[in-house]
Amino acid sequence: MDRFSWSNGLLEINETLVIQQRGVRLYDGDDKAKLDVGVVLLSTHRLIWRDIKNHECCISMPLSQIIFFEEQAAGIGKSAKIVIHLHPPLVNKEPGPYQHSKYSYIKLSFKEHGQIEFYRRLTEEMTQKRWENTPVSQPISTGTGSQGGRTRAVGIVGIERKIEEKRKETDKNISEAFEDLSKLMVKAKEMVEVSRSIANKIKDKQGDITEDETIRFKSYLLSMGIANPVTRETHGSGTHYHMQLAKQLGDMLQAPLEERGGMMALTEVYCLVNRARGMELLSPEDLVNACKMFESLKLPLRECRVSEKGSLTAEEFAKLLGLSVLLSKERLLLAEKMGHLCRDDSVEGLRFYPNLF
């Protein structure tokens, strides 16, 4: 048994597993080895044995150690065995379970049978001697004997196990998240149905609701992200939230607007406001809906849709703002002076374009 070395049980490149058999006990000569029952594995290069319960207890021996082998028939209360006679141990042999043995042979005791097939395969491998054709790398010196081999096995197996566990946990988390999401959506759908039912009733005038109740209903819709199905009012979604927002914008945009000659694109406002907030940002729709409230709140701001052509005349601008043509032209000229607009003076009239340069 002193020909064995501690091993991590991993096959080298070019080494192939030929056969394995569980329920095998090792014998040092005629004595039972101080190991439990385990699994014996035959590869193209080695004879490997591993404890069934403790996978880290694993030993191996190169097949080149084997001189010859023979079968030993089973008897009463005795399992069939294969007796393997061995060359003396190599000088640089890695440490194993036995420092020294008085025997030059070992036995494999097949407690769960399988000896016939094992014997056949062992014969084949010993005949072919495949290990001579494809040498494998020398086992790395693993330091202090038995400890070294075991640590290496733990290291690699441990890492692999951790990766597998993490993958399983991630999968579990995601599938749990999807499951919870589905359940949540069922509840959300109920809310949508309730809101539709209410909207229908309002349309059919089943019981009058006050303006307060209307506003409250709208805020519920806003919370859930349900589109307002009732009316297309000029105040948009018209909740208290948007009124507040409109007032905030009125304060916040005074200075920036002055700097820019009185006009800013909505996207510019969006960026400005959200950059300033940092969090709890406004949605584009929040901004649009707040702007719609400027007029009713009598704020000195107006949202205007620049025409499809992307340009304006003084008359068009005046109409949008509800200003006199003179005042609106003044505004446009000021914006041009500031570099925010450029003009296009043609037969069709004087048009102002946003300055893209």
Next chain:
Amino acid sequence: MHRRGVGAGAIAKKKLAEAKYKERGTVLAEDQIVQMSKQLETFKSHLEEFASKHKQEIRKNSQFRVQFQEMCATIGVDPLASGKGFWSEMLGVGDFYYELGVQIIEVCLALKHRNGGLITLDELHQRVLKGRGKYAQDVSQDDLVRAIKKLKVMGNGFGMIPVGGSYLVQSVPAELNMDHTVVLQLAEKKGYVTVSEIKDSLKWEKERASHVLDHLLKEGLAWLDSQAAGEPQYWLPALFSELTSRDITPEEANQMTP
């Protein structure tokens, strides 16, 4: 909107309606609104529970975001409608997309002088990722598309044109009809197109092709290379920008032939 339910006559009328409906066993709208407020509180607590367990998933996992958005769309809910919505407040989806919107606008603005307000989704994606820095959350093209859809509501010409299996993102209010779109799609492979190519591939007459190309020139989306061997080539900066290594400054852009 005048205040309803005011005045003795109106009150009496309302009481009569209430009585009628309660007789028939139907619930009035106003009662249902009160009910809804309670149901909303319940839903809010469910959402809170969900958020406490899975908020991270939404932030980190773009696939999960896609699923979430699609489920919402199916039941008729828009989680991005308002920053004041539950979804936004508790799951933080809102901030994620609204901030992305800001970044998209800024990238488009920075490059407008060069590509006229047209950019491929790929390039937009790359530049947004670069701007976010390497420690920021990952952003997928699906995320960009959803953010852009939201930006549309502010006008300013935001839109998406399907081209070559992906999209061109438009950020200026240039009028682009089907003819323009088709020519853009044709130009996608090489980054430029000629009148002959349009005539051959699309079977248009010269006038129609010229008209479309002139419009693209006027809008600043195409640049003319009249020195090209053979016939003049119309280049679309939005399409070839990935091939050029150097960014052009606004001053240089002024000197070229837009």
